[in-house]
Amino acid sequence: MTSLFCCGSIRPYRPQRLLHEDRFKAFMAWAEYPRDVPASSTDETEDTDKNRLTGASPPHVIQLVRQINYGPLESKRYFVPVEGKDNEFVELVEDDLIQANFKKLNSYKNFKCESHNRFFEVNVYEKDPVNQHHWRVNIARPSSSIDL
Template structure:
């Protein structure tokens, strides 16, 4: 078990209202200090404790990046919302998100703790996101394979 945030004094850094604001708000409400979490997927020998993201079908995932302000990265952790559990979010591994085909959205929030000189970044991931701004659904797909 490890604590998500260093203390209660974290503040938004250059806050903006986003389209996915409710997802960030629910994660921050759940993750208030002194919330601790352990990874739900263990892999290896204890596969019975492993979560199947295809079975759970989470609508999104949140990446929590912690680093020293203008310094080295301390951790990258991933969380999915789970209904019907006593917790609103469960920690999963990066491998689980890759297997479930989650991709990073261009939606993030930053937080800072001046007391501990820490910086926190929250990023959103979704399964098979479609960028409505661009005419191609997936930039990895070659333009020659698209019938117009």
């Protein structure tokens, strides 16, 4: 079991209200210290149990990056909301995101712990997000193949 945050004194770093604010609030409410979650395993027998993205597609996935402030990364962990349960999340492995074609949105929140010199970044991933600004569904897909 590993704790998601180092302590209960993390504070928002340069806070802003974002489009996906409800998703961040739900995750942060669930992840409050002292939340212990089993660490991700690369053991193949456990990977099949952890693949929560097959079948029903969740609306989003949350990435939690933990690092020493201006230093090396300590962990990157991924969490998916449990269907039918408010403010419940389960941990995934990164390969599940790749297989299900989830992509990082440009929507994130940063948190900092002054006493432990830790920095946390919380990101949102969605399945096949649409880039509405450029009107292209997938940046790797040529615009000539999109019917307007």
